[in-house]
Amino acid sequence: MNKKLNDVVFLFLFCGIVCLIGCNNILSEKSNKSRSLSNHFKNHFHLGAAINENTILGNDNKSKEIVVSEFNSITPENSLKWMFIQPLPGKFDFKVSDKYVNIGSKNDMYTVGHALIWHAQLAEFMQNIDNKEETLFHVKNHINTLMNRYKGKIDAWDVVNEAFEEDGSFRESVFYKNLGQNYIEDVFVLAAKVDPEADLIYNDYNLYKREKRLAVINMVNKFKANGIKIDGVGVQAHWDLNTPSINEIENIILDFHETGILVSFTELDISVLPNPWEMVGAEVNQNFSKFEGDPKMNPYPNELPNNIQDKLAKRYEDIFKLFLKHSDKIDRVTFWGVIDKYSWLNDWPIKGRTNYPLLFDKDYKSKKAYYKLLELKTNQN
Ligand code: G3I
DSSP states (O other): OHHHHHHHHHHHHHHHHHHHHHHHHHHHHHHHHHHOHHHHTTTTOEEEEEEOHHHHTTSOHHHHHHHHHHOSEEEESSTTSHHHHOSBTTBOOOHHHHHHHHHHHHTTOEEEEEEEEESSSOOHHHHTOOSHHHHHHHHHHHHHHHHHHTTTTOOEEEEEEOOBOTTSOBOOOHHHHHHOTTHHHHHHHHHHHHOTTSEEEEEESOTTSHHHHHHHHHHHHHHHHTTOOOOEEEEOOEEESSSSOHHHHHHHHHHHHHHTOEEEEEEEEEEOSOOHHHHHOSOTTSOOGGGTTOGGGOOOSSOOOHHHHHHHHHHHHHHHHHHHHTGGGEEEEEESOSBGGGOGGGSSSSTTOOOOOSSBOTTSOBOHHHHHHHHSOOTTO
16 A cells, blocks of 8 residues: 555656646756847837858858847848849849848848948949939839849849938939939839738938938838838837937938828847047048057957947947837838848958847857846836
């Protein structure tokens, strides 16, 4: 009788321990899940990250793990740009972009297409065309081919990227020169025809500068008046520890909200390094190679001092407090990269520096800024 009782007690205890371990795992998974950034902000805005080719091709699975567990939106850092997708007239290469789109579909992520029309990273054959007919043919073919291929898989397109100069004038790109200043409207009209379901976005940088922002606002208002579909403005948000001010960022949000479209912060990163143009005046297009190797311009080559780490965390906290204040006007916030090590800012505007602009460090570890964002009061806590 005792033996039987002992067996029952042992079995009971064993099941109890197994159940406890199981619950703990579920809790930890849940707590991991609830730790995720996108879950913390999920009732406020999409939270995304730009992913590079290595992550897309499975050569950097640690970055991919961070992306699928912490974010609910993705943008291709380079893989959908014209020079990679259609390097030669009519010759399309979707090897990488198909894998990119599959990551979004498989993980139920808000998937962004970046970018249909952009003067940079444009295939060489496009840069040398000097007539309207040929330009228009390739623009139509590019947009029809990409948007039809990814209809229902890409949720939003950066239809046109960086079409204005800092003073609000049109950038004299090959599209502007060959198609005229209405090319932006024409491209948006075409995009809306090809995929009426996709969100159509105009994307640009330095929109805290009033003249540039006004030029985009005027364009948006003209689109609205003419019944041309535009769903959002993409504010790239390549900022630093001080510029733009929170007030200047708030002006961006309020001004675009007035036009009736949603604002997305599409390429957020915060440089902690000195800006060379502060040394040599405002012209941002100069070549700064003379600063390469200058320790003054690369002050933290090996690691970020705690006091700067704290400043970065405070900067992200201030920015996200503003985003939460206006989350009714914001559709998405996307970081321009996953870990510091692969940020474009390590080589721009000066090659060979060590920057620390993102939420995860070179060893894929969450930084102070990451935890600061999780501490922010949202309607998830
Ligand atoms: O693909 C080549 C590779 O074959 C070659 O070996 C390597 C040698 O350097 O270069 C590779 O191309 C690089 C490309 O990124 C893909 O990695 C280019 O040199 C490099 O200049 C290019 O930089 C990208 C930059 O756009 C180009 O302007 C950055 O990664 C990307 O983060 C950045 O993203 C842009 C957005 O699309 C639009 N908004 C501004 C933002 C920053 O410029």
